[in-house]
Amino acid sequence: MPRELIFVQVGQCGNQIGMRFWDLALKEHAKAKQSLLYDESLSSFFRNVNSKNQELKIGDPIQNLKARALIVDMEEGVINQIMKSPLGELFEERQCINDVSGAGNNWAHGFYHYGNQYEKHIEERLRKTVEQCDSLQCFFMTHSIGGGTGSGLGSRILGLLEDNYPEVFRFTASVFPSGDDDVVTSPYNSLFSLYELAKHADCVFPIDNQALINIVDQIDKPNKARLVKENAHEGSVGIKITQFGEEEKRQKPFDKMNSLIAHLLSHITCSMRFEGALNVDLNEITMNLVPYPDLHFLISSMAPLYSLLDSKLQPRRLDQMFSDIYHPDFQMITGQPSLHKYLAVGLLVRGDVAFSDVNRNIKKLKDQLKMIYWNQEGFKYGICNQPPIGQQYSMLCLANNTCIKDTFQEMTDRFQKLYKRKVYVHHYKQYMEQSHFDETLNGIQNLMVKYQDLEMAQPKKYQRIQPIF
Amino acid sequence: MPREIITLQVGQCGNQIGIEFWKQLIKEHGINNEGILEEFALQGDDRKDVFFYQADDEHYIPRALLIDMEPRVINYIQTSQFSTLFNPENIFISKDGGGAGNNWACGYSQGERYQEELMEMIDREADGSDSLEGFLMLHSIAGGTGSGSGSYILERLNDRFPKKIIQTYSVFPNQNETSDVVVQPYNSLLTLRRLAQNADAVVVLDNTALNRIAVDRLKIPIPTVSQTNSLVAMVMAASTTTLRYPGYMNNDLVSILAGLVPTPRCHFLMTGYTPLTIDRHISSVRKTTVLDVMRRLLQTKNIMVSTSTKNGNYISILNIIQGDVDATQIHKSLQRIRERKLASFIEWGPTSIQVALSKKSPYIETSHKVSGLMLANHTSIHSLFDRILKQYHKLRNRNAFLDQYKKEAMFKDSLDEFDESRECLESLISEYKAAEQKNYLDWGNDDNMRIEEQQ
Numbered sequence: 001m002p003r004e005l006i007f008v009q010v011g012q013c014g015n016q017i018g019m020r021f022w023d024l025a026l027k028e029h030a031k032a033k034q035s036l037l038y039d040e041s042l043s044s045f046f047r048n049v050n051s052k053n054q055e056l057k058i059g060d061p062i063q064n065l066k067a068r069a070l071i072v073d074m075e076e077g078v079i080n081q082i083m084k085s086p087l088g089e090l091f092e093e094r095q096c097i098n099d100v101s102g103a104g105n106n107w108a109h110g111f112y113h114y115g116n117q118y119e120k121h122i123e124e125r126l127r128k129t130v131e132q133c134d135s136l137q138c139f140f141m142t143h144s145i146g147g148g149t150g151s152g153l154g155s156r157i158l159g160l161l162e163d164n165y166p167e168v169f170r171f172t173a174s175v176f177p178s179g180d181d182d183v184v185t186s187p188y189n190s191l192f193s194l195y196e197l198a199k200h201a202d203c204v205f206p207i208d209n210q211a212l213i214n215i216v217d218q219i220d221k222p223n224k225a226r227l228v229k230e231n232a233h234e235g236s237v238g239i240k241i242t243q244f245g246e247e248e249k250r251q252k253p254f255d256k257m258n259s260l261i262a263h264l265l266s267h268i269t270c271s272m273r274f275e276g277a278l279n280v281d282l283n284e285i286t287m288n289l290v291p292y293p294d295l296h297f298l299i300s301s302m303a304p305l306y307s308l309l310d311s312k313l314q315p316r317r318l319d320q321m322f323s324d325i326y327h328p329d330f331q332m333i334t335g336q337p338s339l340h341k342y343l344a345v346g347l348l349v350r351g352d353v354a355f356s357d358v359n360r361n362i363k364k365l366k367d368q369l370k371m372i373y374w375n376q377e378g379f380k381y382g383i384c385n386q387p388p389i390g391q392q393y394s395m396l397c398l399a400n401n402t403c404i405k406d407t408f409q410e411m412t413d414r415f416q417k418l419y420k421r422k423v424y425v426h427h428y429k430q431y432m433e434q435s436h437f438d439e440t441l442n443g444i445q446n447l448m449v450k451y452q453d454l455e456m457a458q459p460k461k462y463q464r465i466q467p468i469f
Numbered sequence: 470m471p472r473e474i475i476t477l478q479v480g481q482c483g484n485q486i487g488i489e490f491w492k493q494l495i496k497e498h499g500i501n502n503e504g505i506l507e508e509f510a511l512q513g514d515d516r517k518d519v520f521f522y523q524a525d526d527e528h529y530i531p532r533a534l535l536i537d538m539e540p541r542v543i544n545y546i547q548t549s550q551f552s553t554l555f556n557p558e559n560i561f562i563s564k565d566g567g568g569a570g571n572n573w574a575c576g577y578s579q580g581e582r583y584q585e586e587l588m589e590m591i592d593r594e595a596d597g598s599d600s601l602e603g604f605l606m607l608h609s610i611a612g613g614t615g616s617g618s619g620s621y622i623l624e625r626l627n628d629r630f631p632k633k634i635i636q637t638y639s640v641f642p643n644q645n646e647t648s649d650v651v652v653q654p655y656n657s658l659l660t661l662r663r664l665a666q667n668a669d670a671v672v673v674l675d676n677t678a679l680n681r682i683a684v685d686r687l688k689i690p691i692p693t694v695s696q697t698n699s700l701v702a703m704v705m706a707a708s709t710t711t712l713r714y715p716g717y718m719n720n721d722l723v724s725i726l727a728g729l730v731p732t733p734r735c736h737f738l739m740t741g742y743t744p745l746t747i748d749r750h751i752s753s754v755r756k757t758t759v760l761d762v763m764r765r766l767l768q769t770k771n772i773m774v775s776t777s778t779k780n781g782n783y784i785s786i787l788n789i790i791q792g793d794v795d796a797t798q799i800h801k802s803l804q805r806i807r808e809r810k811l812a813s814f815i816e817w818g819p820t821s822i823q824v825a826l827s828k829k830s831p832y833i834e835t836s837h838k839v840s841g842l843m844l845a846n847h848t849s850i851h852s853l854f855d856r857i858l859k860q861y862h863k864l865r866n867r868n869a870f871l872d873q874y875k876k877e878a879m880f881k882d883s884l885d886e887f888d889e890s891r892e893c894l895e896s897l898i899s900e901y902k903a904a905e906q907k908n909y910l911d912w913g914n915d916d917n918m919r920i921e922e923q924q
Contacts, residue, residue, distance in 0.1 A: 003539070003567065040544070135565060275545050277694040278649070279481060283570030284613075288651035291869035344651050354691040356680050359643075374863040377648040383694075457867075 003272060004133040005044050006126075007069035007140050008157060011150025013175050014143035015071060015078045016254060021142070021262040022067055022087055024389070028266060032274060032386055038062050041273035046090075047132060055132070068133065070095055070125060072157070074114055074149045075102030095129070097122060103148030107189040108431035110152020118153075123160060130165065137272070138169035138202075138282050140265065145193035146177035146186035155196035162200045169202045169282055171268075173261060176333065176407065178210035185424050187414035188437075194411065195440045198447055203286050203296045205264065205398075206407070207332045212257040218329060219256075263388065264300055264332065267396040270350055271384045277355065280348055280382030288380040289344045289400050294447060295454075298346075298398045301331040304391070318353065318393065322361035325397045326369065333407065340403040341455050342371045344378040350386060351393025358383070373459045405451035412444055472602035472712070472721045474519055475594050476533040477622065480569075480576075480615025482640050483607040484535055484542045488551065489695065489702035490607070491531050494520060495554070497706060497830035498713075503553045504528040510832055519712050522597060528553075532598070534590055535560045536622070538579055538614045539568035559590060569613025573656040574877035576617020580625075588625060595630070602722050603634030603669075605705075610660040611642035611653035620663035627667040634722050635668050638705060641675040641774075641853060649676075652870050654861035655887070661854065662890035665897050670726050670736045672708075673850060674701055678775045685770065686745045704740050704773065707789060707842035714828040728823050729785050729846050734900055737850045741771040741843040757839040759794055760802040763822070766843040767811050774853070781849035782815045782905055786822045791829045792839035799824050815848070816907045851901035854894055861891065 009018035029042050038048040038060055046065040048056040056063065067090040073079050079098050082088055097118060103110040130136055139161050143150035161170050174197060177186040197204050271280045290296045303324040324330055325347075326338065349358060358381055371378055388394050418424065419437060428437075478487035495502070498517050499510025505528060521529040533555060537543050540562050546552070547560075563583060569576035580587070595601050604626055608615030619637075626635055639660075642653040650656070664671050679700055683692035687700075711719040719725055730736045743765040744757060765771055766788060769778050790799070803822060806812060814820035829835065864870060865887065874880045903912040 040540070135567065137567060275541060277485075279539075279541055281539070281568050281570055283567060283572075287571045287613075287870070287873050290872075291867075293872045346651075354693050355676075355697075356684065356691050359680065374867045374869065375651070376863075377860065378651045379648055380651050381649040 003044060003135050003137045004068055005138055005140055005269060005272075006129055006133070006136065007045075007067065007142070008072065008161075009069060010072045010141065010143040010154040010157060011147055012073065012075075012078050012144075013147065014141070014150050014154065015073055015082060017142045017173070017175075017258045017261050018069065018071070019082060019085075019087060020255065020258040021265050022069075022090055024259065024262040024266055027389055028386075031389060036062050038065075044137075044269065044273050064089070066090060066092055067095075068129060070097065070122075070129060072097045072122070072149070072153060074099040074110070074153065076100055094125060097125060103152055105148040105183050105185055105189065106427050107148060107152040107155075107185075107192045108428040110148045110150075110154070111156050111192070112152075112431040114149070114153050115156035119156070119160065122157060123164060126160070126164065136165075136168055138171055139165075141170070141172040142261070142265075143172070144175040144177075145190045145197070146175070146181055146183050147189060150175075151189045151193040155193050155200075158196060158200040169286060170200065171203045171205070171282065172197060172201050173205045173207060173265060175261075176206050176208040176411075178208045178334070181209075185418075185427070187411065187418055188424065188428065190411055191415045191444060192436075192440055194408070195443045198294060198443065201296065203290065203298060205268075205298055205300050205332070206404070207261060207264075207300075208334055209257065211332050211334045212260055214329060215260060215332075216256045260302075260332070264302060264396065267302065267348060267350065267388070267394070268398075270386060270388075271348065271382050274384055274386035276382065276384035276386075278381055278383040280346070280380070284380070285346060285398065289346050289398060291343055291375070291400070292450070294450060295343065295400065297400070297404045299331060299333055299335060299337060299401055299404065301325050301397045301399075303330050303395050303397075318357060319361055321393070321395050322365060325395055326365065335401075335403040335407055337399060337401040337403045338368070338370070340370070340401055340406075342369055342378070343400040343402070343454065344375060344380070345369070345371075345400075346380040346382070346398040348382040348384070348396045348398070349393065350384045350388055350395070351391065352385070352387070353383060353393050353395075355381075355383065372454060372457065374457075402451045402455040405448045405455075408444060408448050408451075412441070412448075415441070472519065472600055473522075473532060473598035474602055474605055474709075474712070474722065475591070475598070476520070476531070476605045476607065477536065477591075478533060479536045479606065479608040479619040479622065480612055481537065481542045482609035482612065483615050483619070484537055484546065485694065486607050486638070486640070486698050486701050487533065487535065488546055488549075489698040490705050491533065491551070491554065493699070493702040493706045494531075495529075497833060498529075499830075499832040500529050502550045504530055507832075515714050515830070516712070519709070530554070530556050532594055533559060534594065536587065536614075536618065537561070538563040538565070538576065538618065559594070561587060561590060569617055570873075571613045571650050571652060571656070572873050572877075573613060573617040573620070573659045574874045574879050576613045576615075576619070577621050577879060578617075578877050579614075580618035580621030584621070584625060587622065588629065591626070591629075601630075601633060603636065604630075606635065606637040606668075608637065609640040609642075610657045610664070611640075611648075611650045612656065615640075616656045616660040620660050623663050623667040634670075634726065636670045636672070636722065636726070637664060637668050638672045638674060638701070639664060641673055642857075643675070643677050652864075654857055654864055655870070655874070657857045658861050658890050658894060659886065661857070661897075662893040665734060665893055668736065670730060670738060672704075672738050672740055672844070673774050673853065674740070675773070675775055675853075678773045681775075682745065682771070682773060700742075700745070700773070703745075704742050704842060707742060707791070707840075708740070708844060710791060710827040710829075711789060711825055714830075716825075716827055719825045725787065725825075725844075729787055729844060731784060731818060731846075732900075732904075734897060735784060735846060735904060738844050738846055739772055739774040739776070739850060741766045741768075741773060741845070743771050743841055744837050757792075757837045759790060759798040759839055760805055762790065762839050762841040763788055763802050763806060763824075764811060766841055767806070772843075772845075774850070776847070776849040776852050778847055778849060780852075781847055782813050784815050784818070784846040784848060784904060786812065786843060786845045788822060788824045789827055789842045789844075790824060790839060791827050791841070792837070794826055794839055796826075799826075815904060815909070817909045848901045848905050851898045854898050854901075858891070858894055858898070
């Protein structure tokens with residue numbers, strides 16, 4: 001029976017990521033199964049309906065695919081764009097929840113005001129979407145935590161998901177603000193969201209814009225001239241997918257960064273949808289990589305990257321991929337994991353890579369990784385047979401590493417800078433109490449202490465009893 | 470007098486090995502991929518009914534139950550060339566579709582939840598056999614379904630069919646420095662307790678050794694999972710040849726196991742096979758006399774478990790030799806082995822190697838005259854258990870990853886299950902260590918006296 005995922009895209013950032021993700025998902029599935037039948041792997045993301053809007057079962061030919069998703073935004077611009085584009089056919093009217101004026105980059109506006117206003121509405125729509133699933137595996141939320149809607153309303157929705165469907169996993173891909181962010185109140189918004197994420201999510205994949213820009217630069221470096229002329233996106237797939245969507249003629253600056261995130265999401269779920277020698281489900285990811293329930297922030301890195309956007313470069317050797325993945329340049333969030341302790345590492349490989357390749361490389365690199373003393377062999381492998389688009393093989397590394405506390409520390413410092421002078425606080429006090437600020441600060445500091453403890457942990461040395469003569 | 474054996478394949482690993490096993494078996498018996506006897510095989514005198522039964526339409530159907538908590542692997546089997554081979558009533562996929570998520574407790578409770586259906590399937594197969602001998606279970610012990618649901622099924626089988634033999638082929642987690650599942654110490658510990666208490670014989674296999682053998686012996690630089698699985702399938706097929714090609718001795722599972730398992734708890738066996746080829750037409754220039762085969766089987770590098778046979782002693786060995794062999798050669802080989810002291814045995818029992826001769830399948834061409842399989846009970850197997858215990862302690866002392874286990878009913882109130890399993894494993898290790906000593910036969914008595922003193 002199929003195992004479904006429900007996507008929740010909140011806010012401008014979340015929706016733009018979502019767009020790229022659906023584009024990629026359609027291409028992947030078109031490449032994987034040449035027949036036009038609606039099969040189980042498609043049903044993890046899409047529903048099949050005919051012209052009278054009745055559900056079709058698995059094995060029927062594809063007529064109209066509808067995405068299993070909820071689109072939420074408090075201002076119209078982005079949603080209108082989605083519905084007007086060819087991808088708009090994937091969504092029905094009732095999957096979109098929107099308002100007109102937006103949350104004004106204010107977390108409290110999103111969380112309390114819009115949250116209270118739309119709570120029933122959102123629950124109702126959620127219930128409908130869940131009912132259409134046979135066996136729901138998890139909710140996937142994409143949002144940014146620096147803005148207003150994505151962070152505020154997004155956190156509210158996360159809490160709703162936990163209350164209504166506690167046994168279904170909640171994964172989030174959260175875009176953290178980078179050093180030079182364009183939103184002034186982002187320190188407040190991000191810390192509040194972080195607190196909610198720590199409480200309600202099962203697993204968080206933090207991503208930050210600065211790291212993505214670095215990666216895109218790396219890819220573009222040898223190819224800047226060519227890319228300017230061409231329309232470099234993975235259009236070089238055998239089937240013409242005009243039925244579903246065509247390339248956009250001009251790339252927006254954030255498009256490339258968002259497609260990186262889309263690749264990440266597709267990679268995580270590929271084992272659920274396609275066959276492989278060693279399958280890794282989403283619940284296995286939580287089981288193996290989250291030692292204590294609070295410490296569920298996983299640093300993701302992908303390799304090889306160069307041909308994500310341009311498939312004309314030569315593929316590099318397989319072993320190179322393994323050593324690249326531990327390099328900070330390939331991470332989706334800035335940080336130095338090699339200087340800190342790894343609590344657990346998950347490696348998901350796609351394509352024709354054999355088990356012994358993985359073993360061999362891991363043995364070579366193990367010495368360079370500082371694993372915590374009580375989990376020296378804390379690795380989790382997965383192998384999926386279906387390669388990603390445009391490449392023969394690729395690898396995703398999900399690491400639970402204590403370096404994330406440095407990121408938290410920076411966010412807290414920025415928060416403190418503003419909070420000491422109480423700037424902008426009056427905007428938030430319109431919707432909530434000031435004690436919320438202190439509560440959040442405490443919560444995050446406790447979390448950082450937990451990470452710090454683990455980093456400093458040493459195995460107990462037992463004292464030998466000395467005889468007293 | 471047919472003695473039927475029912476095979477249970479649980480979890481991803483179990484099903485992947487299982488499909489290779491059945492591939493091998495139908496090749497040996499001359500059955501094609503849909504279960505119909507081939508033209509050239511109509512005059513066989515091999516006993517197909519140990520593992521197959523015939524349906525009304527002349528199809529040979531394996532006596533196998535395919536069990537998994539998520540649909541992918543079984544779907545792969547159902548869409549492969551073997552889709553019509555298995556009886557669709559014997560396939561069980563959980564309705565929940567979520568799988569056990571590498572969580573032993575989740576696998577166990579799903580087994581509990583679906584016990585009605587599972588037992589009904591098993592009963593149906595058991596009733597369909599004239600004189601059921603026992604069960605063969607294929608699974609891994611580090612994951613969720615194979616270990617958790619597998620343990621539950623083991624317990625239920627033992628309750629329901631106490632007189633039937635239960636043999637398992639258990640794949641142990643990687644033994645070198647890296648693991649492929651982070652919480653494998655927890656899952657392995659909990660499963661080992663069930664294996665020690667409910668199974669009659671456990672054949673231990675591990676991925677590292679299988680990969681090593683595939684690379685070194687078969688010269689495949691990058692073995693795929695299906696190639697290493699076919700190694701396991703060859704071993705399984707070879708260990709059941711005496712049941713399927715009846716000869717003078719060892720025509721049922723009981724007689725094979727009786728010689729191998731002297732004390733009920735020391736029932737963890739290791740295997741070796743030689744010469745090894747997989748589907749590749751390499752005829753290696755090699756002498757295959759009985760002495761060569763038996764000598765090679767005793768070498769550590771041919772054994773499919775990552776322990777060294779240099780430390781510890783053999784408790785018992787059974788060699789199954791196939792091919793055209795002269796009985797006098799066997800006698801000479803045994804003598805040679807004894808002279809050169811190639812195997813060190815325990816001191817409290819008979820120190821001989823049992824040899825069984827069996828016929829080969831007439832439908833498969835082999836380039837070797839003689840081939841052999843070894844099933845051995847060796848005390849060094851406790852080093853595997855030591856490792857698992859050490860890793861378990863490291864994680865348990867920090868209470869890491871326990872949150873997911875606490876969500877299930879078994880661990881909601883207390884973690885006693887972990888402690889009980891640990892005690893069981895520790896006593897198993899000390900039993901194997903004691904078996905290396907001369908006074909093993911008195912060990913049980915001394916133990917009792919010591920406990921009384923403490924009280």
